[in-house]
Amino acid sequence: MRQVIATVVGNERVAAGTHVLRLREPHISAHASPGQFVHIRCVPISPSGSTPSDPLLRRPLSILDLYPELGEFAVLLDVVGRGTDWLSRVAAGEKLDVLGPLGRPFGLRPTTRRALLIGGGIGIVPLVALARYAAARDVEVTLVAGFRDASKVIPASIVPAEAEYIVATDDGSVGRHGYAPAVAAEYLPWADQVFACGPLPMLRALARMERPRRLPVQVSMEEHMGCAMGVCLGCVIRTRKGYERVCRDGPVFDINHIDWQEGI
Ligand SMILES: Cc1cc2nc3c(=O)[nH]c(=O)nc-3n(C[C@H](O)[C@H](O)[C@H](O)COP(=O)(O)OP(=O)(O)OC[C@H]3O[C@@H](n4cnc5c(N)ncnc54)[C@H](O)[C@@H]3O)c2cc1C
Ligand code: FES
Numbered sequence: 001m002r003q004v005i006a007t008v009v010g011n012e013r014v015a016a017g018t019h020v021l022r023l024r025e026p027h028i029s030a031h032a033s034p035g036q037f038v039h040i041r042c043v044p045i046s047p048s049g050s051t052p053s054d055p056l057l058r059r060p061l062s063i064l065d066l067y068p069e070l071g072e073f074a075v076l077l078d079v080v081g082r083g084t085d086w087l088s089r090v091a092a093g094e095k096l097d098v099l100g101p102l103g104r105p106f107g108l109r110p111t112t113r114r115a116l117l118i119g120g121g122i123g124i125v126p127l128v129a130l131a132r133y134a135a136a137r138d139v140e141v142t143l144v145a146g147f148r149d150a151s152k153v154i155p156a157s158i159v160p161a162e163a164e165y166i167v168a169t170d171d172g173s174v175g176r177h178g179y180a181p182a183v184a185a186e187y188l189p190w191a192d193q194v195f196a197c198g199p200l201p202m203l204r205a206l207a208r209m210e211r212p213r214r215l216p217v218q219v220s221m222e223e224h225m226g227c228a229m230g231v232c233l234g235c236v237i238r239t240r241k242g243y244e245r246v247c248r249d250g251p252v253f254d255i256n257h258i259d260w261q262e263g264i
Contacts, residue, residue: 001229002027002103005045008094014153015156017079019088020064025230026071028063028100032130035220035252036186037062038075038100039228042083045095058099061223062197064158076124076158090119102228103251106130106195106218112139116191117163118184118206119145121197124154126220126240127197130147135162142166142187146180146202149173163209196220196255207260215253221246221257 007023028038034109039058043051059109065074072103077084090096106126108115117127124145131141138193141163147153150173159165166184176183181202188194188211196206197220211217223246226234230248237246244250 001100003097003099004028006098008090008092010092010206011088013088014027014076014155015153017088018077018152018154020074020076021065021087021090021100021156022072023073023096024070025098028098028168029066029068029071030065032063032073032101033105034063034133035105035126036101036103037126037228037251038073038098039102039225040075040083040087040099041097043099044084045098051097055083057083057226058097058228059087060228062220063101063129065129065132066124066198074225075155076122076125078129078152083213099228102211104176104245104249106252108137108139108221109216112193114140114190114192116144116184116187116194117141117143118180118194118198118202119143120180120202121147121152121229123196123202123220123222124200127195127252128154128159130162130195132160135160142191144168144180144184144187146170146178146183146198179205183211185209188215191215194218203255203258204260207258208256211228218252219255220251220257221253221258222251223247 006023007040061075063077119127144166146168168200185233223235226232228247235246236243
């Protein structure tokens with residue numbers, strides 16, 4: 001992990017309140033893996049190098065795509081507040097203060113031939129990076145992604161063409177009608193490894209679903225973060241081995257490692 005200055009190369013609106021930022025920064029593009037994230041300060045950097053102190057906290061965003069040959073990577077952000085709103089308005093040429101890559105990535109088993117990816121809302125982001133990584137290794141990929149309604153659906157152009165992309169919406173306005181884990185359930189017997197990222201209720205539903213006993217499932221957890229370096233303990237969740245830090249011990253965990261019963 002390093003603190004680096006990334007240059008904005010592009011900023012494209014891809015759905016309502018949803019933007020893809022393409023950033024040039026060779027260290028992160030060369031060293032990040034699917035499932036890892038970056039921590040970005042949401043303030044302008046002046047030519048003198050000084051930055052305003054407010055907002056102080058960085059905002060975590062997952063890696064969407066890596067282009068190591070160009071020294072670039074991409075993130076996708078959903079505008080929910082002050083930080084993401086500021087990021088949605090940055091323009092090509094602007095500089096960002098970025099920490100990364102951070103966290104434990106997904107672990108694709110060498111024996112996996114059919115990967116089922118289950119995303120809820122913005123949780124699709126690290127799964128897109130994983131889909132590209134897996135498809136490049138001749139793994140068949142099915143990505144089931146659930147969204148609130150048609151306006152929030154991430155377009156298929158963001159997802160690697162080799163992956164089967166199945167969209168579900170809560171209101172049935174586009175794609176399958178229903179919750180991503182329920183739609184994904186029919187693919188569980190087909191898969192030999194499962195990866196999921198999304199809101200806690202979605203991951204909890206997946207944890208409680210009946211599934212083949214030996215099927216390995218990894219989940220990427222989301223928590224509010226302070227330092228993202230394992231120091232402040234602001235991001236802990238309950239696991240079978242006590243409290244663990246999402247930023248350092250995760251965000252990717254085995255589904256059986258999380259203590260879903262205790263409330264996290
Ligand atoms: C490991 C990790 C990866 C993430 N990846 C992405 C991503 O790829 N794309 C993306 O758009 N977002 C992602 N998020 C969530 C993103 O970090 C938050 O939405 C963002 O920090 C909100 O900042 P803000 O200043 O815009 O909103 P704030 O003004 O800080 O908050 C606005 C609202 O968002 C909620 N919120 C803030 N932070 C989080 C959080 N960490 N989790 C859930 N709700 C939150 C607040 O409770 C509040 O309701 C990720 C979070 C984590 C922990
Ligand atoms: S955010 Fe500080 S320990 Fe995880």
